[in-house]
Amino acid sequence: MKGLEFVFLAVGSVLGAFLRYKITESPLLFNTLPINVLLVNVVGAFILGTFIVLSQQWNLDGRYSLFAAVGFCGSLTTMSSFALDSSNLLENNHYWTLVVNIIANIGLSIAALIGGKSLISAIVTN
Numbered sequence: 001m002k003g004l005e006f007v008f009l010a011v012g013s014v015l016g017a018f019l020r021y022k023i024t025e026s027p028l029l030f031n032t033l034p035i036n037v038l039l040v041n042v043v044g045a046f047i048l049g050t051f052i053v054l055s056q057q058w059n060l061d062g063r064y065s066l067f068a069a070v071g072f073c074g075s076l077t078t079m080s081s082f083a084l085d086s087s088n089l090l091e092n093n094h095y096w097t098l099v100v101n102i103i104a105n106i107g108l109s110i111a112a113l114i115g116g117k118s119l120i121s122a123i124v125t126n
Helices: 003-024 035-057 062-076 079-091 095-125
Strands: none
Touching: 003 035, 003 062, 035 062, 035 079, 035 095, 079 095
C-alpha cells in the first residue's frame, strides 16, 4: 500500500468510526431491540450500494474504494456490535427479539445495499 492509499483508507476509517460512535453512543431501544447498530449497518450498506454504482459509472480510481467502501463503510458498519447485541439478547432469553434483530440487520442491510444500487442506477442512467 502506497502512502496516498493509506491516507485515503485512514481518513475514510476515521470518519466512519466517528459517525458510528456518534450514532451508537446513546443506546436506542425499541422494546429490547437495539436500534443503533441496526441503523449504522443499514445506512452503511445503503452508502456502499450507492458508491458501487457511482464507482463503476464514473470509473473512479481504486483509492476512492479504499476511502468509501473499505474505510468509511467498513468503520461505520459493525458486525461485532451486532454479534454482541445478539448474544446479549440470547443470554437474557429474549428469543423473539433475537430473531428480529438477526433478520433485521441482515435483511435490511441487504435490502439497503440493493436499494442504494437501484436508486443511483436509476439516477445516473436517466
